[in-house]
Amino acid sequence: MEVIKNLHSYMAYVVLAVLVFAVVNALLGWLGKKDFTMHKDLRISLFALILSHIQLLVGLLLYFVSANGLKAIQTLGMGGLNAPARLLALEHPFINIIALALITIGWSRHKKFMESDKKFKTISIFYGLGLLLILSRIPWSQWFN
Ligand code: HEM
Numbered sequence: 644m645e646v647i648k649n650l651h652s653y654m655a656y657v658v659l660a661v662l663v664f665a666v667v668n669a670l671l672g673w674l675g676k677k678d679f680t681m682h683k684d685l686r687i688s689l690f691a692l693i694l695s696h697i698q699l700l701v702g703l704l705l706y707f708v709s710a711n712g713l714k715a716i717q718t719l720g721m722g723g724l725n726a727p728a729r730l731l732a733l734e735h736p737f738i739n740i741i742a743l744a745l746i747t748i749g750w751s752r753h754k755k756f757m758e759s760d761k762k763f764k765t766i767s768i769f770y771g772l773g774l775l776l777i778l779s780r781i782p783w784s785q786w787f788n
Pocket of ligand 1: 698699702704711782785
């Protein structure tokens with residue numbers, strides 16, 4: 644249980660850093676009208692996709708073993724959760740699943756286009772929205788406190 648929580652906490656740094664990198668790279672490619680290359684741009688986007696999916700799986704696992712996940716809802720009931728507890732047990736998991744869906748859609752859609760600017764634009768928008776959603780529901784105050 645502690646192992647899974649620590650893994651989720653440490654991986655969050657890596658996932659956020661790689662996602663920011665992928666979004667900035669896509670924005671620079673889009674606005675700078677660059678060529679979308681297989682050895683750089685595809686790899687960065689794929690790396691961000693894979694890492695965020697691993698984080699999703701670890702998060703799902705954590706949701707079922709942590710006292711602050713499903714157990715909190717079972718013990719306190721939906722209405723019994725205060726704001727910090729609701730963030731951990733409901734908002735963070737729910738919003739992050741949506742964020743991961745957006746990132747996955749962005750990945751699939753970018754492959755349908757041949758033009759570099761459309762690929763970069765798709766990654767920028769979908770990964771960017773996903774990242775914003777994730778950032779909006781990070782439990783900042785308890786992250787390594
Ligand atoms: C994919 C992006 C995600 C990121 C960047 C992320 C990041 C974080 C961070 C920084 C914390 C605080 C850790 C700490 O207290 O040290 C946390 C806690 C938590 N996360 Fe995530 N998370 C993600 C996805 C998910 C998903 C999809 C779920 C569940 C379906 C989830 C479930 C949880 C739970 C239950 C906690 C509270 C653990 C506890 O306090 O025992 N996370 N997450």
